[in-house]
Amino acid sequence: MKKLFPIVAFIAVALASLTMAGFAYFATQEAARIKFEATADDALNRIDSRIDLHLSLLRSTHALFEARNGGISRGEFKAFFEALGINDNFTGLRGIGFLRLVRAGDEAAVERAILHDYGASDAIYPATTTLPWRTPITLFEPLDPSNRSSIGYDMFTEPVRREAIERAMADNQQHASGRVQLGQETGAAQTFTGFLVFVRLNVETAQDGIAASRSSTSGFLYAAFRARDLFQTALSRTPLLPVNIEIYDGKVDADHLLFQSETPPASSFGNRLLVSRELTIAGRPWTVLFRPTSAFSQPSSRAIPVMLGLFGLLLAGTIALVARYQERAYDAVSLLHETTEKSLLEKDLMLQEMKHRIKNSITRVLAIARQTASHATDVHEFSSSFSARLQAMAASQDMLTRSRWQKADLGDLLRIELGQVFGKELPEGILSGPEVLLDETTTQALGLTFHELATNALKYGEAGNSATTLKGNWALKVDWSVEGRGRDRTLVLNWREAGQKKLEAPVKTGFGTKLIDLNVTRELGGTINRDFHDGGLNVEIRIPLSS
Missing domain, CATH: 3.30.565.10 (Histidine kinase-like ATPase, C-terminal domain)
Incomplete structure (x- = not known):
């Protein structure tokens, strides 16, 4: 027993010390997880508040159209848009436009309105459709040479946009589309990954057959967003957050990726601190993934559990050495x-x-x-x-x-x-x-x-x-x-x-x-x-x- 006592003492003290070190390690990991979740929630609030600011502009535009019962000319719409200082205050917003709702076959009236506003006989395109409705763009600001050709484009012919427009027909709420390539429909040299938000416009003189109880839908106001510019602006506020962000439209899938941070995640953390959050924008669910970057610092040092473990092993070894001194x-x-x-x-x-x-x-x-x-x-x-x-x-x-x-x-x-x-x-x-x-x-x-x-x-x-x-x-x-x-x-x-x-x-x-x-x-x-x-x-x- 005297010969076995040093071994038994060493094992007992070492196990107790390693258990304490294990508890300290898990406490350190839990503290890091809580801290990073708070950082992720901060980043999520920045994104949500930035998008809400942009959507408030769409609500203001909707209120203007309702106040004028939809009777807004191109000049009035342009003056309203320029007064808002979009470029300085709404980075990431590509523009705001209006879609005229007409039955298929009644495109001539819309083409005459475009000719009146723009002085050019732009035909609605695509030229033909098998769908019952058409929603060509009749107003859009800011209108520059790069997107001038968007006037007359029928968004109802594109499946992703059509799905959001159909949901907007059913109520007076804003509805976001899935991921789209902005500028692709007009054949622009440069396209942007983004999304659209639609809201219907009801007027007293709307066409027959498309109606709510007191008014009829004359068209849809929409806002187009460039995803990268929008999210980078939201996250660029000081202090900068040590997070890598991926935003997906719906489920996590490469085809649904809206945005990914340029700063890569820190490989040392792996997926241990991965945080997933759900965010609903204009009735559409998004999945947001957060990972820490190399700038993220843990609230307590990982060396503490190691030091506790080493101290315990040292103590166990000391006891064993003393026991075998003779x-x-x-x-x-x-x-x-x-x-x-x-x-x-x-x-x-x-x-x-x-x-x-x-x-x-x-x-x-x-x-x-x-x-x-x-x-x-x-x-x-x-x-x-x-x-x-x-x-x-x-x-x-x-x-x-x-x-x-x-x-x-x-x-x-x-x-x-x-x-x-x-x-x-x-x-x-x-x-x-x-x-x-x-x-x-x-x-x-x-x-x-x-x-x-x-x-x-x-x-x-x-x-x-x-x-x-x-x-x-x-x-x-x-x-x-x-x-x-x-x-x-x-x-x-x-x-x-x-x-x-x-x-x-x-x-x-x-x-x-x-x-x-x-x-x-x-x-x-x-x-x-x-x-x-x-x-x-x-x-x-x-x-x-x-x-």
Whole structure:
């Protein structure tokens, strides 16, 4: 039970914390939904109030026609329309017009009225119809060259418009049409997606056979709306709302789309905050979809549930850790004992290595001093040359120190190590190979390896002969290449020493040789092969490179 208690405690506390985080998450989502629904309702009210403002203009025009019992000339209608300042105050309204209601076959009277008002004999079109009624446009404002050809167009011949006109025949209410392409009936170069709103006009002198109880229908007043301009104007009031809006005539269908916002919805919300509303305009139902844009900000941060969950898991983990403190303390003591023994072994190896490097450093200093003195003409020249070579040794140590936290170049490492032994000025051609960047472990191991190889070459090989090293005839060449690609790359390095005497393998292996083998084979997982021959010594080192 003691061993199971930490696990049970962790599971219990973690479940409680995750439950709290879940409640906080759902509360955050609900707050975001409520906030966005309020934003959507604000946008819906803007659209509804804007359309109602435009429809009030249609009601005012209807009142004018009723007051004059339908007797409005083109000039009076134009003056009334211009006085309202439509372009400044009613953006999205394409215009207001009047349809004369006549029986099929009685078109001549309407064509005479058009000739009287416009001075042109415009025939009603389409020329023929199988329907009992005709509703040609006789008045429209603003009338410009782009829509002048609409005069005489019979809207009753078009199914969408006819359906709204027939509903307007039945009562005195306004009735909206479905989605139409404004300007399409006249063949205009530019058309607009929009809708129409109709209301019938009853007069005392209407034609026989079309009547209410006290008056007869002489025609229909209508307003034409450009959907995009109308809705953009309604939504452009400050503050701008962070919503993407789609408005459909009736059901949600691509063929019924009246308007879609230019600002796209934020993909991060998906359909999680999708709000659907029904809006009735002039007796016709619309479906309005609202989605948040990237500008929508949630009322509370989603990071709060995450922080609660993380805090709960942290608390559960802490309790579990405390419960297992005694057991882990015992394991820690055992591990500490093992680590201490390993550290002592490493310390002993480091001390041996340090003594060996100090001994080799003294040997290098003496060799450099000896070579420098043999070619110096005076004490000043000896001092300058000797100081420069000692500075090269210090630069090598600096590079090895830097390699603990950054990549080191193989070529630079070789130049520094060889410069410590043979002098700072190395001739061109002694080193050749591509750029190879080494990590910290490889840099340390190869630096020590090159140090040992160079020291041995100075002590025992022809590379230490001043006649070959300082007069340009170098007996040492180092080249390298990289085999393979990606994680299977291998560094292949060849160390070649040439001379007049035959080099023989040493009878006894010294610490330096052992250190080289340990660095290459154990530390770096590579291989090293030495070939002592009549012309000198070849050493091939192969090391796998990290990616």
